[in-house]
Amino acid sequence: MTSQPNTQINLPADFSVEYAEDEQMSAMQQAFAEAQVQLRTIRDFIRFCVSQLRVHDVVVAQGTNDVFAEAAAIVLQTLSLDWSADEQILDCRLTDGEKAEILTLLQRRIVERKPLSYLINLAYFCDLPFYVDERVLIPRSPMAELIRQEFYPYFESNELVERLAGERVHTDLAHDSGTEFFEHGLYDKHLAQPERMLDLCTGSGCIAIALASRFPDAMIDASDIDKDALAVAAVNVEHHDIAHQVQLIESNLFAKIPAEQQYDLIISNPPYVDAATMADLPPEFLHEPDHALAAGQDGLDLVHQILYHAPDYLSRDGLLVCEVGDSEWALRQAYPDIQFDWLTFAHGGHGVFAIDREELVEYRELFAEFVRDLNG
Numbered sequence: 001m002t003s004q005p006n007t008q009i010n011l012p013a014d015f016s017v018e019y020a021e022d023e024q025m026s027a028m029q030q031a032f033a034e035a036q037v038q039l040r041t042i043r044d045f046i047r048f049c050v051s052q053l054r055v056h057d058v059v060v061a062q063g064t065n066d067v068f069a070e071a072a073a074i075v076l077q078t079l080s081l082d083w084s085a086d087e088q089i090l091d092c093r094l095t096d097g098e099k100a101e102i103l104t105l106l107q108r109r110i111v112e113r114k115p116l117s118y119l120i121n122l123a124y125f126c127d128l129p130f131y132v133d134e135r136v137l138i139p140r141s142p143m144a145e146l147i148r149q150e151f152y153p154y155f156e157s158n159e160l161v162e163r164l165a166g167e168r169v170h171t172d173l174a175h176d177s178g179t180e181f182f183e184h185g186l187y188d189k190h191l192a193q194p195e196r197m198l199d200l201c202t203g204s205g206c207i208a209i210a211l212a213s214r215f216p217d218a219m220i221d222a223s224d225i226d227k228d229a230l231a232v233a234a235v236n237v238e239h240h241d242i243a244h245q246v247q248l249i250e251s252n253l254f255a256k257i258p259a260e261q262q263y264d265l266i267i268s269n270p271p272y273v274d275a276a277t278m279a280d281l282p283p284e285f286l287h288e289p290d291h292a293l294a295a296g297q298d299g300l301d302l303v304h305q306i307l308y309h310a311p312d313y314l315s316r317d318g319l320l321v322c323e324v325g326d327s328e329w330a331l332r333q334a335y336p337d338i339q340f341d342w343l344t345f346a347h348g349g350h351g352v353f354a355i356d357r358e359e360l361v362e363y364r365e366l367f368a369e370f371v372r373d374l375n376g
Helices: 017-021 023-038 042-055 067-078 087-091 096-112 116-120 143-148 159-165 206-214 227-239 283-287 301-312 325-334 357-362 364-374
Strands: 123-125 128-130 196-200 219-224 246-250 263-268 314-323 352-356
Touching: 023 042, 023 096, 042 067, 042 087, 042 096, 067 096, 067 116, 096 116, 123 206, 128 206, 143 206, 143 314, 196 206, 206 219, 206 227, 206 246, 219 227, 227 246, 301 314, 301 325, 301 357, 301 364, 314 357, 352 357, 357 364
Parallel strands: 196 219, 196 263, 219 246, 263 314
Antiparallel strands: 123 128, 314 352
16 A cells, blocks of 8 residues: 655744644645545646635735636646646646645645745746745736737837737737737837836836847836845846846936936836735735835825826836826826826736826826825
8 A cells, every 4th residue: 555645844933833733724634645645647736726725715816816827837837847838748647756746835835825936936927937035026017918019009019029919819909010919008109119118116127127028129227226126136137138138226216217317118016005905915915025015095105206207207209107006096086187098908907007208297296296295
């Protein structure tokens, strides 16, 4: 008779003894022991991971909202396989050692409530891999869609984006070449490809590096106030061999950005979580740096400042694209007379607006009022 390998893990030091001994933990240990013996294939273990994540009410919302995608990542990453493994490989059988590794990672995900990306130090954004740890947010911005499409039709497309666009969800918007694009709601300007871009509040550097991958002739500055976040971004810049194109800058928003610098595109995913939401975050989100999430009572403390200062750093036809997530309602209430262009996304996501330099200048006094209030 085959003995059952041990699937126990060491619980975190701050985890209560009561939880470790309660019925839920005992039931999980029993289910895991049965899985070790009875399950055989990759497909079996993906299904088991889905069930366990749901049974234990694990929040899946950082990097993906799809519990099946998270389960597949747990299994396939453990096996050193691509996360989009071919269907034919899913019925391959696993060794006892591979089963134990998968179950150990799954148990840590359930018990510690730590996001998977932190457990494996890996996240994907815009089809690119990034190193992440608890010094930075886990990449998950819907702006990846805009980057893949190179902000078409605000900017002209090139051969790379035209080739990729054919693989994306689309509407009736079509390029002269016959390539079709999803209509996110950007202005139809067809400006020349941007030469300089700024990623404000860069965190892990994922947006800046993704921009560099789609705009190979552009120079990108990536700024953040947090030295620890910039250290993670530096790892990713080195990994993607992109230091010739992406410059990291330690700066509190625009404070240390050269005054003479003019950008064709400023893109920002700043902290925008309001106080009420911060007080009620699921355990998974408590592993992320709170200063990268929290932005005052209404979530707009940084956004007001970005709106006010951005026109000083944008070229004549420059564009600001900014994410505010669930604080969209608060921004609409703060500036009821401004028709921000709220963008749409083929694959989900909301709370991203675009506004050009001309509009920013037109409404600057409104932005100034909020900035004065913030500064006391």
